[in-house]
Amino acid sequence: MGIADMTAVELSAAVRAGQITAVQAVEEILTCIEERDALYNCYVTVDREGALAQAKEVQAKIEAGHLTGPLAGVPVAVKDNLCTKGLRTTCASRMLGNFVPTYTAEAVTNLRKAGAVILGKTNMDEFAMGSTTETSAYGVTRNPWNREHVPGGSSGGSAAAVAAGECICALGSDTGGSIRQPAAFCGTVGMKPTYGTVSRYGLIAYGSSLDQIGPLTKDVRDCAAVLEAIASHDVKDSTSLQRQDTDFMSALTEDVQGMRIGIPDDYLGEGLDEDVRAAVLKAAEELAGRGAVVERFDLSLVEYAIPAYYTIAAAEASSNLERFDGIKYGYRTGNDAGLHSMYRKSRAEGFGEEVKRRIMLGSFVLSSGYYDAYYLKALQVKALIKKAFDEAFAKYDVILGPVAPTTAPKLGESLADPLKMYLGDIYTIAVNLAGLPGISLPCGKDRKGLPIGLQLIGDCFQEKKLIRAAYTYERSRGPFGTAGGAGHGTAADERAQADAGSFRTSGEGQVSQCGMLWQGGKSGRPVSEQSTEGTDRTNRTGGIPS
Amino acid sequence: MANIISDETIAYVGVLAQLELSEEEREQARSDMSRMLAYIDKMGELDTTGVEPMSHVFPVQNVFREDVVTNEDMREQILLNAPEERDGMFVAPRTFE
Structure with a gap:
């Protein structure tokens, strides 16, 4: 098996056993990036020298016995909205084209402490606003399963990099589905943890009450390993939670006996692609076959999640993005006629279309006269949605459904109609409103050969149940295949085995x-x-x- | 409710958002926002009388800590990101004539 095809846990074991060095692993993945990134554009910035220097350090620590965990020596990619000290962080925006942070995001620091090596920064929708990675100021990212299709978004670069073997695993951020949906479109595993589980310190804010950092990986075991490494209480993030139960790898057991799984009727309704529906229901059957009790139920209020989400997210975005004033950092217009004109011109020239659209909508819903009718109303709807989930989790351990109504759309199909793009977030968005954990993992392919994602949603703090259910399903499903390996059971796999x-x-x-x-x-x-x-x-x- | 987006409203939103908009952009913004608001108005169907607005999912109140400096002096690195800098300070355009 080539290094690029290994999981983090496998690679780290090989490094710790002395079969390969961390430096060799990083060199190999850097070669893959050189060979492939022209095809997919997963990265905004690749830090070749920095990665090799980190790898040398990590190798020395492994040899000295100081690094023994499952991420030691593993090359990872980081979404470009997570600050990295000394390494350009653009948020895929012209606004931050030359921004070099003076500090590192806590989640990235945690990864490095675990011995992971940061390869570079992945492409995304500008300021994480979008569902296709097409709003990036640094070009679109293409889906490794089919280059004519989008990788999803906003963490599309991270998902595509994992699928293309341009990293072993990656970090993304999820405000309304931005980890789970690209994970689904690229045939990878992605998880949005309970709000507050991973520190947001150093994550460039979009919708602060919804944003959460999480892993994008090749399998459920890696997902648990990365989440275990990045979860921490952090005094630098006032919304960070103190949790004792972050030993997520302990939940990697094949056991769903008696687990109560509910499928919301509304998640299988109008607008859902037939292939997606069939694959998701087949996955549910698979879990039932392993002893889970699977039922359909009515999770109310599903259709109100998108209006509430876009109101709240836009409001928070308009406030969070006020900091970009062209003075302390970021883009400044060349033709400034005075302070206020400079603000308006810098922002108009520095932000892309979708970002401006959301800032304006947010400014509007927060303005006096409309605040009660929109923003406050959305916060009330959010309370009702949370209540609906509370009632559901009184009956079920896990909620099961699709990640998105379709598989990855073609490039250019989504941007023409923003509202239509927003509607694609229908199954992921309520999870952020209610602060819940959700995981996405591959459960099949559609007639075009594009991956389909299965979503499992848990009650707050129930990541372990999700990991258990996801791991059980994954084992039951068998190997999914990779974008590069042409699927399992092929000559490519046989050769990979021979090369192992x-x-x-x-x-x-x-x-x-x-x-x-x-x-x-x-x-x-x-x-x-x-x-x-x-x-x-x-x-x-x-x-x-x- | 889409008719609320008048010229004045769009101009006002431009001021609040601190964005200089061209005539075309203003038109586009008006049409996008009208459509989006017409959709968001769906929330009006729900009776939310007496529902406490939820800004946070967990009942976390203010979190306090001692205001102790833990980072080193990074003035120089921070100023490297400034579009314009002089004598260790940010330079902003003239505010008063």
């Missing part, structure tokens, strides 16, 4: 392991020379006998 155990690193005159697997042949033909017609990855592995 022989770790090679890239170097002069040597074809890297990841390159070979990726290209689907041993010809050593650079990815850039391959035809990009027939963007389905399986079509490009022409050299493999099937």
Whole structure:
């Protein structure tokens, strides 16, 4: 198996056992990034030197016995709205094009303490506002399963990087589904923890009462490992919670016997793609077959979640983004005629269309005369939605449903109609309003071969139940395959197995392991020379006998 | 309720949002916002009489800590991000003539 195809837990075990070094692992993934990122544009910034320096440090600590955890020596990617000291952090905005933070986000610090190596910063929707990673000022990210399709968003760069083998795992942030939805579109696992579980210190704020950082990984075990590493109480974030039960890896057991699982009728209703519906129901059957008690029920108020969400998120965004004034940091217009004109011009030129749209909507719903009718009303609706979930969790351990109504849309299809794009968040958004944890994991592919995501939602603090259910389902489902490996049970997998155990690193005159697997042949033909017609990855592995 | 978006309203929102909008952008903003508000108005269907607005999911009140400086002096690094800087200070455009 190539390093790029390994999970974090597998890779770290190999590094700790001395089979490969952290430096070799990082070099290998950096090679993958060089070979593939021209195709997908997962990264805004790659920190080659920094990553190699970190890897050397980590390797020394592993050898000295100071790093023994499941992320030691693992190359990870970080969404570009998490501050990294000394490393440019853009939020995918022109506004922060040259911003170099003087401090590091707590979640990133926690990852580094666990021995992970930060490779660079991933692309996203500008200021995390969007569901496709198309509103980035640094170009769109493409879906590794099919380059004509979006990777989802806003953490699209992180999800695509995991799917493309351009990192082993990644951090994202989720305000209304921004981890779970791109995870679903890219065939990866993504989790939004209970609000307050991961410190938001150093996360550039969008909707502060909704934002939460979480993992994007290849499987549920890695998801638990990353969450365990990043969860911490932090005095620098006043909404940070003190939790004792953050040993999430202990929940990796195959056991859903007697677990009560509810499927909201409204999550299977109008607008849901047939393939998605079938895959999600099949996953529910799978869990029932493992001893879970699965029922349909009526979770009320589903249709009110989007209006409440966009009111609250826009209001908080308009307030949070007031700080961008062109004075202390960030973009300043070249033609400033005075202080106030400079503010207005800098912001008009520095922010993209979707960001301005939300700032204006937010300013409006907070303005006197409309505050009660919109903002306050939305906070009341939020209270009712939370109550509906409380009632549901009195009956069920876990709520099951789709992540999104469809699989990944084609590039360019969503931006033309913002409202339609917002409606795609219908199954993920209520989770943020109610502060709940939710996990997304692959449960099938549609007729076009695009991944479908299964969403499991838990009551506050019930991440372990989610991990248990997700892990059980994942084991029952079997390997999902990767975007590059053309699915499980193929020649690519057989070759990967034959190669397992022989770790090679890239170097002069040597074809890297990841390159070979990726290209689907041993010809050593650079990815850039391959035809990009027939963007389905399986079509490009022409050299493999099937 | 979409008719509330008058020229004056859009101009006012531009002031609140501190955004300079071109004529085209103003028109686009008006149409986008009217559509969005017409949709958001759906919340009006719900009777929320007596419902306490929920800004936070958990009953976390103010969290206090001692105001102790823990970071080092980072003035120089911080000023590196400033669009304009002089003698260790941020430079802003002239405010008064």
